[in-house]
Amino acid sequence: MIEVRHLTKHYGDKKAVNDISFTVNDGEILGFLGPNGAGKSTTMNMLTGYISSTSGQALINGVDILEDPIAAKRNIGYLPEIPPLYLDMTVKAYLNFVFDLKKCKLPRRSHMKDVLTLCKIKDVEDRLIRNLSKGYKQRVGLAQALIGNPPVLILDEPTVGLDPKQMVEIRTLIKRLGKNHTVILSSHILSEIQAVCDRVIIINKGVVAADDTATNLSDKVTTDHRVIARIEGEKAAILQAIRAIPGLKYVRADMEREPGIWEYEMEAQPGQDIRREINRIARENEWNILLLKTMEMTLEDIFLKITMGEHVELKPKGGEQ
Amino acid sequence: MGAIYRREIGAFFTSSIAYVFLAVFYSITGFMLSMENLAGGATNLMTVFTTMFIISIFMIPVLTMRLFSEEKKQRTEQGLLTAPVSLTGIVLGKYFAALTIYVIAAAVVFFYGVLLSLFGTVAWMTLLSNFIAIVLVGAAFIGCRRHCLPADVPARGHAGEPYSGSVAPEAAHLSELLHKIL
Numbered sequence: 001m002i003e004v005r006h007l008t009k010h011y012g013d014k015k016a017v018n019d020i021s022f023t024v025n026d027g028e029i030l031g032f033l034g035p036n037g038a039g040k041s042t043t044m045n046m047l048t049g050y051i052s053s054t055s056g057q058a059l060i061n062g063v064d065i066l067e068d069p070i071a072a073k074r075n076i077g078y079l080p081e082i083p084p085l086y087l088d089m090t091v092k093a094y095l096n097f098v099f100d101l102k103k104c105k106l107p108r109r110s111h112m113k114d115v116l117t118l119c120k121i122k123d124v125e126d127r128l129i130r131n132l133s134k135g136y137k138q139r140v141g142l143a144q145a146l147i148g149n150p151p152v153l154i155l156d157e158p159t160v161g162l163d164p165k166q167m168v169e170i171r172t173l174i175k176r177l178g179k180n181h182t183v184i185l186s187s188h189i190l191s192e193i194q195a196v197c198d199r200v201i202i203i204n205k206g207v208v209a210a211d212d213t214a215t216n217l218s219d220k221v222t223t224d225h226r227v228i229a230r231i232e233g234e235k236a237a238i239l240q241a242i243r244a245i246p247g248l249k250y251v252r253a254d255m256e257r258e259p260g261i262w263e264y265e266m267e268a269q270p271g272q273d274i275r276r277e278i279n280r281i282a283r284e285n286e287w288n289i290l291l292l293k294t295m296e297m298t299l300e301d302i303f304l305k306i307t308m309g310e311h312v313e314l315k316p317k318g319g320e321q
Numbered sequence: 322m323g324a325i326y327r328r329e330i331g332a333f334f335t336s337s338i339a340y341v342f343l344a345v346f347y348s349i350t351g352f353m354l355s356m357e358n359l360a361g362g363a364t365n366l367m368t369v370f371t372t373m374f375i376i377s378i379f380m381i382p383v384l385t386m387r388l389f390s391e392e393k394k395q396r397t398e399q400g401l402l403t404a405p406v407s408l409t410g411i412v413l414g415k416y417f418a419a420l421t422i423y424v425i426a427a428a429v430v431f432f433y434g435v436l437l438s439l440f441g442t443v444a445w446m447t448l449l450s451n452f453i454a455i456v457l458v459g460a461a462f463i464g465c466r467r468h469c470l471p472a473d474v475p476a477r478g479h480a481g482e483p484y485s486g487s488v489a490p491e492a493a494h495l496s497e498l499l500h501k502i503l
Contacts, residue, residue, distance in 0.1 A: 048403040073405040084400025086328070088335050100324030101404045144400070 001026050002047065002152060002182060007056035009042055009206075016042045018206040019056070024199075026151075029178040031197030031214070032186035033303055039206040040186045041081055044156050047184070048078045060152055074102070077150040079158055083141025087130035091121055091140055094129060095147060104148040111147070118173065119143040134161040142170070146177075153183045159192060171196050190300045202306055209306045225268045226295035228254075229278055232261050233287035239264070241281045247272050261290060322406070325414030329388065330421060339422050342383055346426040349376055354433050362440075369433060370451050374458060377423075381462040384422055388415045416463060423459040427452060 002024040009017040017039040024030045034040045045051045047058050049065045049072065058065045063072040086094055095112060104111070116122040119139045124132060129140060138161050145153060158174065159167045167189075174183060175196055187193050193200055194214045202210040231238050235253055242251045242264065251266035268274045275292060282289050333339035350369050357368040392398040401411050430452050434443050 045399075050399055050403050070405045070407060073403060076403065078403045080396070080399045080403075082396045082399075084397040086332070086397055088332055089328075093331075097324055097328050098400075098404075100327075101401075101406060103405065 001061055002184065003057070003059040004043075004047070005057045005059075007043065007046060007058055008054045009039075009046060009051070010054045015206050017046070017053075020203070020206070020208055021056075022201055022208065022211055024182055024184060026182050027179060028199060029174065029183040029185060029197045031193035031200040032184060032203060033188075033190065033193055033200055034186075034203035034209075038203045040203055041156055042206075043203070044078075044154055044184065044186060045080075048076055048154055049073055050080075074148075075150050075152050077145035077148065077153045079141050079145040079153075079155045081156045081160075083137060083144070085129045085137060085140060085144075088128070090126050090128055091116075091132075091143075092125040094140065095143060098144045098147045102148045106149065111149075115143050115146050118146065120169065135163060135166050138162055139166075139170075142173075151181055153177060153181050155183065155185045157187055158185065159187070159189065167192070190303060202303060204306060210302070225270055225272050225274070227266050227268075227274055227278065228263060228291065228293055228295050229266070229289060230257055230261055230263045230291035231278075231282060231287050231289055233282075233285065235262050237285070238262075238287065241285060242266060242278070245274055245277050245281075248274070258290070263291070265295070322410040322414040325401070325406070325411055326418050329415050329418035332391075333384075333418065333422055336387070338383060338387060339425075342380055342422060343426050345380060346373070346376060347429055350429060350433075354436075358433075358437060359440075366430065366433065366437075366448060366451065369430065370455055373427065373430075373455050377455070377459055377462055381419075381423070381459065384419045385463055388419065419463045420456075420460055423463065424456055427455050427459065430455075 004020060004022050007017055007020045008015070020039070020043060022030075032040045032043070042051070046053045047060070047065065049069045052066060060072040061075050063075070065072040086097070089097065092112070095115065096108075099108060099112070113122075116125055119142050121136060121139050121143060124136055129137065132140065138158070142155070142158055145155065155174070159170050162170060171192060174185065177183060178196075178198075185193070185197060198213060200210070200212065200214050201208055239251060239253060242248065245268070247269045249267045249269065251264055253262040254265045255263050257263045266274070275294070278289065278292060281287075350372055353369050353372045354366075357363060358366065389398075392401065402408075430448065434445065434448050437443050
């Protein structure tokens, strides 16, 4: 279990991480989402004891990382953004080194074999790390985090540089590991976070912008007051008729999707479902509706909106804004 | 610490730094030996030791410079600092690895002693004490190079002071003393 309380990191005047608090329970997979420079890696570095925090606490299984770093680090398997690989060693020699470094008490041969097989690097175990491809290097990095079977795994962009097949493999692996490990995963690939993580934290400019499950986040922002419609008819007249709907915030002709047929994007007041109004208007004017749907926000939309500073209306369902 | 020690020794030889160091050491001192002792017919190894002292000043950096700069370059320091090993453990592991290579170099002096004993009597105790002195000098020099640690030491209250070897002053003092005696 990981507890972060009011973690802050200042670099002079710059607040890289500003009062971040969250908890990760045992067996949970948490996704860290945020643009570059948001403070994701800084937070992870503070959690693993690589850098010190300016204020605040980070507790790994109840142990404060700054009070008792050795005990805390024993519980952590960390894969940094750039895997700490010694290029002049072979895979097996390197992992043995990590085994000794972590003072692992597990039976060496069987544990090594397990980790090598799990990360699918058994066939390159005698190769120099310098000679491995990026994908293999990444997997060796993941393997070193798994040595010692630490209860907490902190993975900074674990699938970067992997081909799609390998990405799926690693994601499946992480999901499996998540069953009996506590995992924090940071990524830019939103679909990955959505697929693997139970909860998502969106960090922007050093603060937590959102903290909830992926589905909840989508739910909170999915609205039926945003509608996309493709209507066959004269553009100006359509716009005029739609603008007449009471409570409408805006409508705009988005794109000419089919010859002579525009797609209209419109938004009404929160909670107001205008689809029936659209139907009525179309019937009255004898226009054909070729497409009518509510605009759902994917995690990507939420992410972009939040990080671009737009106000995202989250229904107050007991979550944080 | 043991894991780091073993890795660094291995790395010294894989990167051939150890071979270069030993080669330079052996060849220059061997040259001095043949000029001064074999040709000159003296069993006083003073020149050899003096040469060793001077070589050390230039060659020790060869040993130590890659100890931390490699880590920084390859970003492996992150791996070390997030592992359950103390900063002291990391530094000592590397320190003793460098010292071991140095001792292997300095130990050639015993070979020279054996060589010279074929021609005359060798004052073994003097040899030994000189050897210890040169090892301490090396230990001091290696200790002095320990100033390139990552700036942000993860402990509350440290503002990133560069680490300085505490072994160095003691060893330097001791070796000065021994050198004066000899």
